[in-house]
Amino acid sequence: MKLSVFYTPELTPETTLADCAIAVDVLRATSTIVTALSSGAEAVQVFSDLDKLLKVSEDWSSAKRIRAGERGGSKVEGFDFGNSPLDCTPERVGGKRLFISTTNGTRALQCVQTAPTVLAAALINREAVVQHLLQHQPETVWIVGSGWEGSFSLEDTVCAGAIAHQLQTKLGCSLEELAENDEVVGAIALYQQWQDNLLDLMHHASHGKRLLRLGCDEDLKYCSQTDVLDVLPMQREPGVLINSKSLVPIG
Numbered sequence: 001m002k003l004s005v006f007y008t009p010e011l012t013p014e015t016t017l018a019d020c021a022i023a024v025d026v027l028r029a030t031s032t033i034v035t036a037l038s039s040g041a042e043a044v045q046v047f048s049d050l051d052k053l054l055k056v057s058e059d060w061s062s063a064k065r066i067r068a069g070e071r072g073g074s075k076v077e078g079f080d081f082g083n084s085p086l087d088c089t090p091e092r093v094g095g096k097r098l099f100i101s102t103t104n105g106t107r108a109l110q111c112v113q114t115a116p117t118v119l120a121a122a123l124i125n126r127e128a129v130v131q132h133l134l135q136h137q138p139e140t141v142w143i144v145g146s147g148w149e150g151s152f153s154l155e156d157t158v159c160a161g162a163i164a165h166q167l168q169t170k171l172g173c174s175l176e177e178l179a180e181n182d183e184v185v186g187a188i189a190l191y192q193q194w195q196d197n198l199l200d201l202m203h204h205a206s207h208g209k210r211l212l213r214l215g216c217d218e219d220l221k222y223c224s225q226t227d228v229l230d231v232l233p234m235q236r237e238p239g240v241l242i243n244s245k246s247l248v249p250i251g
């Protein structure tokens with residue numbers, strides 16, 4: 001298994017593809033997606049365009065859909081939710097499809113959506129992602145951070161490092177055997193430095209500070225937890241993610 005980390009969708013190769021592509025947006029899209037599926041959402045459908053989201057979701061009755069729109073960290077007018085995982089309670093999302101468009105995270109997912117396997121990862125479901133990789137052993141794995149409007153993000157990189165570090169530990173392999181690019185080494189080093197103070201790291205992150213200015217302190221606390229949800233968002237069709245752990249094996 002060879003692992004690559006790309007800090008943003010813009011830095012991700014366009015001409016090749018990994019066997020397994022993992023999109024990360026700890027603050028907050030992939031944390032929201034993981035939480036929605038954990039709370040029983042039928043599926044999460046991601047859009048980079050708000051108007052397309054509204055058009056496609058029109059085919060769903062209002063009782064079976066939730067529309068989540070975020071731009072610049074705030075809820076888009078006319079949408080049910082913004083992009084807070086704390087909104088995704090079983091009472092509000094259970095049995096419904098979450099249609100979501102955010103500033104960065106949904107773009108990262110669209111950037112990798114042609115890969116054979118597409119997963120969504122955050123710190124809260126890191127172990128579920130690692131277990132999938134150990135079980136299926138894809139030859140090439142990409143972890144793609146969402147960043148903020150094309151720039152590096154501490155929180156997405158530390159999550160990539162958390163996945164890479166756990167993978168290396170569980171595989172018992174060397175860094176040379178696992179890492180395909182320098183960013184893997186950097187991400188692991190960042191995680192090793194901050195693994196016991198992830199909330200502090202969120203407070204140092206530029207996007208974390210932005211969310212604190214918007215009063216999203218509880219979101220940072222929630223999103224900085226590690227391995228708290230055993231949920232694996234996997235793309236079933238382009239742009240549509242389900243909890244692959246809820247699938248019943250045939251036979």
Ligand code: 3SL
Pocket residue numbers: 025027028029030070072073074083102103104105106146147148211
């Ligand atoms: O999901 C995202 O694109 C986030 O980067 C934006 S926010 O956390 O909702 O502000």
